[in-house]
Amino acid sequence: MEQRLDDISICENEKAVGKAAAKMIAQQIQQKPDSVLLLPTGRTPLDMYAYLVEMVNAGQVDLSRIATFNLDEFYGLPQDHPGTFRSYMQRVFFSQVQVPAERVHFLDSNAADPAAECDGYEQKIRERGGIDLAILGIGVNGHIGFNEPGSAFDSRTRLVPIREETRAANAFLFNDHLDKVPTHALTTGIGTILDAKKILLLATGRSKANAIHEMIHGDINPELPASALRMHSHVTVLLDSFAAPESQETGNRLVPQPGGD
Numbered sequence: 309m310e311q312r313l314d315d316i317s318i319c320e321n322e323k324a325v326g327k328a329a330a331k332m333i334a335q336q337i338q339q340k341p342d343s344v345l346l347l348p349t350g351r352t353p354l355d356m357y358a359y360l361v362e363m364v365n366a367g368q369v370d371l372s373r374i375a376t377f378n379l380d381e382f383y384g385l386p387q388d389h390p391g392t393f394r395s396y397m398q399r400v401f402f403s404q405v406q407v408p409a410e411r412v413h414f415l416d417s418n419a420a421d422p423a424a425e426c427d428g429y430e431q432k433i434r435e436r437g438g439i440d441l442a443i444l445g446i447g448v449n450g451h452i453g454f455n456e457p458g459s460a461f462d463s464r465t466r467l468v469p470i471r472e473e474t475r476a477a478n479a480f481l482f483n484d485h486l487d488k489v490p491t492h493a494l495t496t497g498i499g500t501i502l503d504a505k506k507i508l509l510l511a512t513g514r515s516k517a518n519a520i521h522e523m524i525h526g527d528i529n530p531e532l533p534a535s536a537l538r539m540h541s542h543v544t545v546l547l548d549s550f551a552a553p554e555s556q557e558t559g560n561r562l563v564p565q566p567g568g569d
């Protein structure tokens with residue numbers, strides 16, 4: 309069992325985090341054109357998707373053989389509601405690149421039988437040969453996907469309640485109307501995430517610094533879901549300087565800055 313995360317890079321700013329993440333994804337696809345990706349939403353990966361679109365348009369990466377699964381989804385909304393992660397992904401990524409629709413997978417925000425939906429999602433991941441690269445953000449309370457504190461490390465895709473602080477963090481998708489943010493979500497489990505061959509976690513901004521500190525230095529404990537990543541042997545963490553206030557202490561290296569390589 310791994311106990312420490314040793315591939316942690318501090319980037320100068322959030323754009324540099326996005327660029328480094330896009331490059332990692334491109335490398336993964338260049339090495340394995342039919343890579344299976346687990347994709348995040350939220351504010352953090354916006355630059356990553358923008359750079360990846362640029363790389364695709366520049367002919368540097370071909371997405372025609374990849375398969376994608378989204379990490380999580382709100383539950384109890386029509387699929388085409390602008391607040392769903394499906395809609396987010398269409399806006400920021402899939403409307404701008406060509407990925408065959410049959411290779412793009414989402415959890416159904418409107419599933420009549422959420423347990424069957426979640427089991428079916430696990431089944432589809434298995435049929436695609438498993439996740440090659442899982443890309444994650446992190447919640448202020450250390451959640452990954454919608455695996456809130458207390459989630460079992462062997463949890464699988466399932467219906468979960470969303471904590472109030474997490475609902476507040478997601479209100480931007482609902483024009484800042486907290487009452488419109490769903491109370492439940494479907495999320496891949498921590499066990500599902502740990503089954504990925506490689507994991508990339510991104511964090512930017514001061515609000516994430518405490519969760520990142522605990523993930524790196526705290527106990528490996530379900531109360532800090534991201535600490536589970538220390539049990540995985542291929543994790544890369546990309547931070548901006550705000551999310552990594554203790555960069556000197558951890559002795560991390562810098563990654564190339566935009567335009568600097």
Ligand code: GLP
Binds near residue numbers: 349350351352353452
């Ligand atoms: C949400 C999502 C997570 C995401 C996290 C951070 O609740 N379920 O998958 O990583 O919050 O979001 P942000 O990048 O906007 O800070």
